[in-house]
Every structure is written in structure tokens, then in C-alpha cells.
Amino acid sequence: METINAIPLATNAEGYLKNYNEWTKEWAEEVAAQYGITLTEKHWDVLQWLRQKQAEDVKLNIRKVGNSGIVDIKQFYELFPGGPLKISSKIAGIPKPVSCI
């Protein structure tokens, strides 16, 4: 993603927010737009859930989102096409999910 944010917040080279606490909804909307995503209520529910899990220091994967009660895996793909966990994590202002093996 090459676009320069109108709302400048510090991110790493891949565009993930450096400071969880600086996140704003406006910033999220802007990052989502770069992926061609317009955030709906369902998107926000997922993003809030991701942020809550991050605050609890839970390591995330797609299955955990699928078990969240908010979306199943298929809906998660529909909301954030391409790489749902990577993209939604970026929009939610949490670190890039790491595969741990």
C-alpha cells in the first residue's frame, strides 16, 4: 500500500499501526478505503473484537475469528477479501498476525 494517509499516524514498513492507542475510526476508514472496503456495522464489530483480543494479549488466527460469534470464516473473507486476518488487523490498528511455526 503506497498511499500516504491524510491522517498521519506512525506505522511500520508494511503499514501496521505502531501505537495501538493512537487508533481512530477515521484512520481505520482511510486504511479500509485503500483496500476498497467501506466499513459497515459488521466490519466495526469485527474490528472492535480484534482490538479487544489484542488488549487481552490473545494470539489471533482465522479460526478464532470464526469462533467469535460475530462472523464465520466465510463471512470474514467476504468482509475483508484477500487476506482477511492481515487486512482486518491492519485496519484495527493491531500488529500483523504472525504464523508461529
Added chain:
Amino acid sequence: MKTIIILGGGTAGSIMANRLHNKLDADEWQIKVIDKDPLHYYQPGFLFVPFGVYEPGDIVKNKIDFLPKDVEFLVEEADKIVPSENRIYLKSGVMCSYDILIIATGAEIVPEETPGLKGELWQKDIFDFYTLEGATLLAEKLKNWEGGKLVISLAESTIKCPVAPLEFTFLADAYFTEKGMREKVDIFYVTPLSGAFTKPRATKMLSSLLEEKNVMVIPDFYTEHVDNERKMLVSYDQKEVPFDLLVSIPVNKGSELIEKSHLGDEDGLNFVPTDKYSLQSKGFKNIFVIGDATNLPASKAGSVAHFEADILTENVLSYIEGKPLEAKFDGHANCFIETGFGKASLIDFNYDTEPLPGKFPYPVVGPMGLLKVNRQNHWGKLAFKWVYWHMLITGKNLPIPSHMSMAGKEVPAELLN
């Protein structure tokens, strides 16, 4: 008399039984191992079975032969752990109490998790090689297969021995080449990961090997179901990959018992939330977890179980003495990667350090090479079978320290700062 129960007598459980037996006073502590299966499988050997290198007899022995004589061994399936009672209920109706519990129930494949995987074509055109049965049937299939699209597919990213599917792919390339029919086989490697592996330098090395061997990698493919009629893998975002022969690494899960005991992590994969340094379970102080059963951000591998056993033995002894758990696991993993034609590679890494190039175990002289492909590594891989049966599972010390060492590793300039 107090009791330590080791639940699961596979790789990790055997090592722990031997280690603790050497350290604990037999008048004070009784050690019990419970496992549902009397047989011990050398799982790294499953990789070679489809290609006719190992026969089942090379890789299966009796569990009891690797346990100390005065350790009690129960061949029973555990049904449920009730931590509030410090008890395990067995399927037979028997109940066992423990003072300390070590969960070592491993991981197993669950093809039922993916609709259509265990359908009509299962064990006809769809196989696994993560079980001895699957690997043996696949060997039969490969013998007479006439070629077409061979698809190797990972259903999930958390699997035991994460390099095994790559090794299978390399060995398949060599197998068909040696049979003189490589041009009749198109090989595809389908993974939910963004590349061949997770760590950058190893991924780079492995991706160029795959390219060299003419294997097509299809990344970011998260399989939703298998369409048996059309012989097609279908992803959650409706991408499709056709196959003639599918070699699947189905979803790997911890034991069902973990789910029943409400001890599993939120993703429903039945791995137990475990402190990544001390190996104590996050839920209960007198429950420890080792090997594939944990949810640690480390590889699920026999070498890892071995390194963890050093740490866990120390911490169980500290726990018994009421001292803080000071031994810390660093995520150390050491994996050979068989690359075909009598060669292999080797990676050595931990939580913080990705696999780097260099020599192993000794700087300069090696004899093995890290992130390199050579014959010495292949001999190392084959020797691992002997080491496994004669040293590893009986808890003997190997010439590799449990904490990863930087000696012999070449640290790329960009990582030095």
C-alpha cells in the same frame, strides 16, 4: 506417596517419564503413564513410507519398552480431566488422581473438519501421510499411479512438523524423476500461508528449491471444502484448484479429551494454553503441558519436545520444592528438511531468531550445514531414526543444548544493529 501422571506416552511423554524417574525419589513419588495405544510410532518415518523407503516394521515399537520398569503404564483412553478434583476419568470408567499432571497428548489429523475431504475419494484419490495407515495406502497408490495433477495441500497452518509437507513434495519430485515419469506429473503445493514457510530466510531458500524442482506454489489458499465430483479444492474465497491425486495434511487438532475437559484454546483446535517459557498450563498450577499438545508459538516437532523436556524437568522439580519456576524454554527447534536425491537441508531457530545460514552443530567444521542443501544433512536425517529410538525418547542427553546457540550461525548484516 504422591503421584505424577503423564498423559500420553509418545515422544514427549516417554522422555518425561525417563527424566523424572531419574530425578524423583521412588519412595515419595509414583509415576504413571497413560496412553490409549500400546504402540510407539516413529512419526518422522511416515514421510518415507509412501516412497517405499521404510516399511511399517521399521517405525513401530512397543511403548512399554521405552519406559522405566517401575513406571506404571496404563493402556487406557482418558476421557476427561477434572482439574478442580485433580482427577482423570478414563473411558473404561476408572478414575485416577494426581498431584501433578503432565499433558503430553500430542496432535492428530482430523480430516472430518474439512467437508468433502473424507468423502467418496478418501483413500482412493485423496490420501494423508500423517498416519501410518494413510502413508501405507499412499505407497500402494503411488506405485501404480500413471501421473496427472498431484496436489499437496495444507488445510490449516498449525500442523505438526511444518516442514513435512515440503519434504513430501521434494521426495515426490525425486520419486517420479527416478521412475522416469516426472514429465507426466504436475506438482502443486497449496498452502494457507503467504509462502512456502513462515520465516523469511527459510522461505526464500525453500521457494527457490520448489521453483528449481518445478513445483507450483499456490499461497494464501484457505481450503473450505473438497468437491469430490469435480475433484477440486475450493477455498473460502471461492478459488479452485483441480487435482487428480490429492495428498492432504488435514486440520491438526489436540486430543478430543482437551475439548471435553474445557482446557483448549479459543480457536477450537484443542491445544492447551501454556506459558511459553515455564510450560505450566495457564489454567492450573499443577498441570504442565509439553510437545504438540501446547499452544506455544513454536514448531510442533520431536526435537522441540526434547528441548522442552530439559526445561520441564527442572520446573517440575522446582514446583515440587515450592520454588519459583526459573527454567525458561526459548522455542528452540531443529529440523532436517529432506530435499530429495540423497540430500537435505537443516534449520535451527527459536522464538526470537529465524533460521539462519551457517554450520551445525559446530562452527566451521559442521559437519551439517544450516539452510544449505547437502549430503551430510541427509545422513543426519537418516541417523535421527537411530537417535530417536536409542537416545531421544529414553531421555538421554543429545549433543545439542536445549537453548539455541548462535555458534556457527552467520548473522546477516541487516540483522546486526
